[in-house]
Amino acid sequence: MxxxxxxxxxxxxxxxxxxxxxxxxxxxxxxxxxxxxxxxxxxxxxxxxxxxxxxxxxxxxxxxxxxxxxxxxxxxxxxxxxxxxxxxxxxxxxxxxxxxxxxxxxxxxxxxxxxxxxxxxxxxxxxxxxxxxxxxxxxxxxxxxxxxxxxxxxxxxxxxxxxxxxxxxxxxxxxxxxxxxxxxxxLGLVRTNPLEIRYDETIEQAIELVRPIIWEITGGKINDRWVSLKLLDEDASMLESLNKFLGFNIMDYPMLRQNLNKARQHLEQNGIHPDQLRDRIVSVSYTHL
Ligand SMILES: Nc1nc2c(ncn2[C@@H]2O[C@H](COP(=O)(O)OP(=O)(O)OP(=O)(O)O)[C@@H](O)[C@H]2O)c(=O)[nH]1
Ligand SMILES: [Mg+2]
Missing domain, CATH: 3.40.50.300 (P-loop containing nucleotide triphosphate hydrolases)
Structure with a gap:
């Protein structure tokens, strides 16, 4: 072979x-x-x-x-x-x-x-x-x-x-x-159709507030949906790696900061406090098993 x-x-x-x-x-x-x-x-x-x-x-x-x-x-x-x-x-x-x-x-x-x-x-x-x-x-x-x-x-x-x-x-x-x-x-000879992990409606709405901005900033080079979720989760280690990859601080974009704040407010208003988001993310993944 x-x-x-x-x-x-x-x-x-x-x-x-x-x-x-x-x-x-x-x-x-x-x-x-x-x-x-x-x-x-x-x-x-x-x-x-x-x-x-x-x-x-x-x-x-x-x-x-x-x-x-x-x-x-x-x-x-x-x-x-x-x-x-x-x-x-x-x-x-x-x-x-x-x-x-x-x-x-x-x-x-x-x-x-x-x-x-x-x-x-x-x-x-x-x-x-x-x-x-x-x-x-x-x-x-x-x-x-x-x-x-x-x-x-x-x-x-x-x-x-x-x-x-x-x-x-x-x-x-x-x-x-x-x-x-x-x-x-x-080699792209076969395309996959991976199971999409969906979160509850409030989290999905929060992701959608951030995702298009990530896409615009990164030019589609990375998974905007996943990065949005990690930023909402205030994952400092991912932010550091992302900035290293991009060669600039993504948080310098006012529009991103603004929409992250909006998204976090939306989560809070719907009963998801910052320290609860990660548990929600993990537990939703398990329901897909
Ligand atoms: N019976 C059986 N044993 C396997 C098979 N694949 C690996 N092993 C054995 O499983 C043990 C672990 O294999 P590794 O290849 O070291 O596993 P690893 O995932 O690299 O482990 P880490 O580096 O510690 O994360 C070794 O004793 C292997 O010989 C398999 O398909 N069948
Ligand atoms: Mg090994």
């Missing part, structure tokens, strides 16, 4: 994963997922490299890049440290969130554990809220089968609206299908 391996000189600098795009020609593929679900095993199988794997969570502490070829195209795979969410509750979550949001990978593979899929789907939902270019890898399928857990990938695909591939990364089962799904998404 024309898959060859090669490492790249890309690295994790400080809190950011830095891809040297001038020396890396190819599609950038993020490999994310909860800790200990087999991300590095998938990474090693595809790239031929030797990222640390083992049966305890938190082995991969810095991101690692590797290269593979498929159907005459180069792919740069980035093994991101495992996270349970993209809410930036830790440095790892911040790294994962910033890579998926601001590095604009050509595809993000969310590796999940087939034996406890429901818990893993939270990260999938948070990821498809940021990017449409997602492939879900249901790994450890052999363990699930051993425990008599049946995963209906077709049904999951219907619900999530992104490709879902079952794998046993240790034996390479399903990896050809995964490589093909990634190829199709990264």
């Amino acid at each position: 024309g898959l060859t391996n090669q490492s790249t000189g890309s690295s994790l600098l400080g809190n950011n994963i830095v891809i040297d795009r001038t020396s890396c020609h190819g599609s950038i593929i993020a490999l994310s997922g909860n800790p200990n679900v087999g991300k590095s095993t998938v990474f090693n199988s595809l790239t031929g490299l030797n990222q640390h794997t083992g049966n305890w969570p938190g082995k991969t502490v810095t991101a690692c890049c590797g290269k593979y070829r498929y159907k005459n195209n180069n792919f740069i795979l980035v093994d991101i440290p495992g996270t349970y969410s993209l809410m930036a509750n830790s440095a790892e979550e911040e790294i994962a969130r910033d890579f998926v949001c601001f590095e604009n990978p050509d595809a993000t593979v969310v590796v999940t554990d087939a034996t406890c899929l429901e818990r893993n789907l939270n990260l999938v939902l948070q990821t498809i809220e940021i990017t449409k270019k997602v492939v879900v890898c249901v790994n450890l399928i052999d363990e699930a089968e051993r425990k008599k857990i049946r995963i209906d990938c077709k049904k999951l695909f219907d619900r999530l609206g992104v490709p879902v591939v079952a794998t046993n990364a240790r034996s390479r089962r399903g990896l050809d299908e995964l490589t093909d799904a990634v190829y199709n998404i990264a």
Whole structure:
């Protein structure tokens, strides 16, 4: 299938994963997922490299890049440290969130554990809220089968609206299908139709007060709906990353400040106080599972 391996000189600098795009020609593929679900095993199988794997969570502490070829195209795979969410509750979550949001990978593979899929789907939902270019890898399928857990990938695909591939990364089962799904998404040959997370009416109205301004300022380069929600939630770490990405302070725009205030007033008037917004956001995500 024309898959060859090669490492790249890309690295994790400080809190950011830095891809040297001038020396890396190819599609950038993020490999994310909860800790200990087999991300590095998938990474090693595809790239031929030797990222640390083992049966305890938190082995991969810095991101690692590797290269593979498929159907005459180069792919740069980035093994991101495992996270349970993209809410930036830790440095790892911040790294994962910033890579998926601001590095604009050509595809993000969310590796999940087939034996406890429901818990893993939270990260999938948070990821498809940021990017449409997602492939879900249901790994450890052999363990699930051993425990008599049946995963209906077709049904999951219907619900999530992104490709879902079952794998046993240790034996390479399903990896050809995964490589093909990634190829199709990264090169835009297949478009996804991800499940849209909808919040209650008041939050949706608040988002709509901010979203068009974000779109105008950023020129559609980032997900305006998601950024609006994060700004309403006063997510300081996301604001810092956003400003770094843009190269200016987005809060310098008076129109944005004005509409954020309006949106926050609207939330307050309808009983959603600033410290309650995050809980509302998280609980709504769970209702989509
Ligand atoms: N049975 C089975 N074991 C697997 C599979 N994929 C990975 N493993 C094993 O699961 C353990 C964890 O795999 P890793 O690749 O290190 O997981 P990771 O997601 O990179 O973990 P962190 O870096 O800690 O987040 C290792 O012992 C792997 O050999 C699989 O599909 N089936
Ligand atoms: Mg790892």
